[in-house]
Every structure is written in structure tokens, then in C-alpha cells.
Amino acid sequence: MPRHRDYVPHGVIPAVLLPFKEDLSIDEAAYYAHLRDVASVEGISAVTTNAHASEVASCTFAEQERVLAMTTDEIGDRLPIVNGIYAENALDAARLARMAHDNGASALLVFPSGVYTFGQRPAMAVDHFKRIADVTDLPLILFQYPLAGGQGYPLPTLLEILDAVPTVRAIKDWCSNPVLHERHVRVLQSRTPPVNVLTTHSSWLMSSLVMGCNGLLSGSGSVIADLQAQLFRAVQANDLATARRLNDRIWPTAEVFYAEPWVDMHNRMKEALVLLGKLPRATVRPPLMKLPAPEVERIRQALVSAGLLAGPARKVA
Helix, strand or coil: CCCCCCCCCCCEEEECCCCECCCCCCCCHHHHHHHHHCCCCCCCCCCCEEEHHHCCHHCCHHHHHHHHHHHHHHHHHCCCCEEECCCHHHHHHHHHHHHHHHHHEEEEEEEHHHHHHHCCCCHHHHHHHHHCCCCCCCCCEEEEEEHHHHHCCCHHHHHHHHCCCCCCEEEEECCHHHHHHHHHHHHHHCCCCEEEEEEECCCHHHHHHCCCCEEEEEEEEHHHHHHHHHHHHHHHHHCCCHHHHHHHHHHHCCCCCCCCCCHHHHHHHHHHHHHCCCCCCCCCCCCCCCCCCCHHHHHHHHHHCCCCCCCCCCCCC
């Protein structure tokens, strides 16, 4: 089973989408084509699957296993694969982690439990990660949610997790607070060994990257991985002029993908790939629903403004 054993999560990591047929079954041919398209981008360090972008909440265990198998089959010999661990309880999380370990993943992206919306104790979070680490030695990426919703880990809890589970080697930071985000960058990346901060603040990506993040992990990489990789390189090189030019191209896509309601962000990315001729359809599974025509038109205009699609862009009222 191919695996990049020494991979430490860093750099530009797109999270791929999961195409469906009209009957809501997985469109395997379209998924393979999507993987090839994203994996061909110069400058990415890995690909993430079985995460928000691939509508993991609507996928069964068997489907997640199949999605990982397809991903490994198509790109596992070329790129590390980050597999999402999306579960309400630690027992299911450990089962998913063992499955991913056995099927070629190189790292695991650990989502917080939805139970935490009712509150959390530090010991609960530590135990969740320990149970995963008990079944795999793969590097773990902690998914840091906004604190306001209850699923984010306060910094003291985050540090407890890192002290107790040394295989946590990165965080996917979605704290949505610039002050806290910079604190994460400074505190975590100064540890020995460093815990890399991978930003997922895709609606303000350049601002986030210039704080010193060691990478980014983003669903919008399913559409604009090349622009993200170029932006990351420019920021790393302290080339502000180039970074600003790239950010000007990314901005229209961020404005349209990350509009309210945020639940439709990956739905919008599917529509973008259909407009670009890279997916056959934008079918999503319930509770997501097909976007109305005016919103699809706004996505088209954003792609034109970003220089990704030919045609005149009309100003949105």
C-alpha cells in the first residue's frame, strides 16, 4: 500500500470534492478525473479527502473507505493523502483512523465532535485524540474550529492535547479570529518539534499567510489550487507585489465561495468546476440542495473576474 511515511503536514493541501450522479451515488469516473486535475498542480504537498469538501457528513463508513481507496489508487504513488476523521464519538473516530491507516493514508485530519456544541472539558478532547493515536502512528492534523460554536479548543486545551499526543503535528486553523490565529502561529510553530499551522481562512487567505503559517488546507483548492500554490510561494519569498496580484485574482472566488450561508461553500465549488468544464454536474447530497440560477451566475462572473473563465463579467448589483 503506497504511503509517504515521513510526511509532516505542511505547504499547500487542497481538499478535493466528491462528485455524485443524479441518483446520489458516487460518480467514480468523475472523482478520478477530479483527483488527476488537482494532483497535477505544481507546488501542492498533499491532497485531502473524506473531509467537508467531499461531503463526508453524508458518506457511510464503506463509502469513505472506497473514496480513500480510489484516492490512493489514483495519486498515492505521487502525493501524500490526508484522510478526514469525521465522527461524533471517539470509538467511531478510532475505527475510521484504523481504516485510513490500513488503506494508505499519510496523515489524518481530526474533526471535533459535534457534542462539543454543548460544552467540553479538556479531558474529553485529550481522550478523543489519545484513542485515535492508540490505533495509528500517522501524523494527526487537529481541526481547530471557532471558539464561539463550542467545537474549538481553547489554547490551554490545545496545548494539553499536543503535550499528551505528540503525533499531532499540525492544526488546520479555522479559529476565525486574527489575534488568536497569530497566537497559534507563534506558539505552536515555536514548539519542539514545531506544530505547523495550516490556515483554512480562505476568505482572508493572504492576510493569514503573512502571519507566518507553514501551509494551508482548503476546499477552495479544489478549484484554485494553482493560485493558492503561487500565493504561498510568493509569501514565503517575501514577494509582496506578486502576492498582492495573486490575491486580487483569488478575491472574487473567495467572495462568492464564502458567502452566507457558509453551508453552501463546497456546493458553490462544484458549480464552479461545472462551469470550468471539469465536472459533469454539480449534484450534492441532502441536506445540501441545488443552487438557484442567479447564484450560479454570480459564480460564473467570479471565475471570469479571476481570469479562470473566458467571457465578460457583469457587475453584481
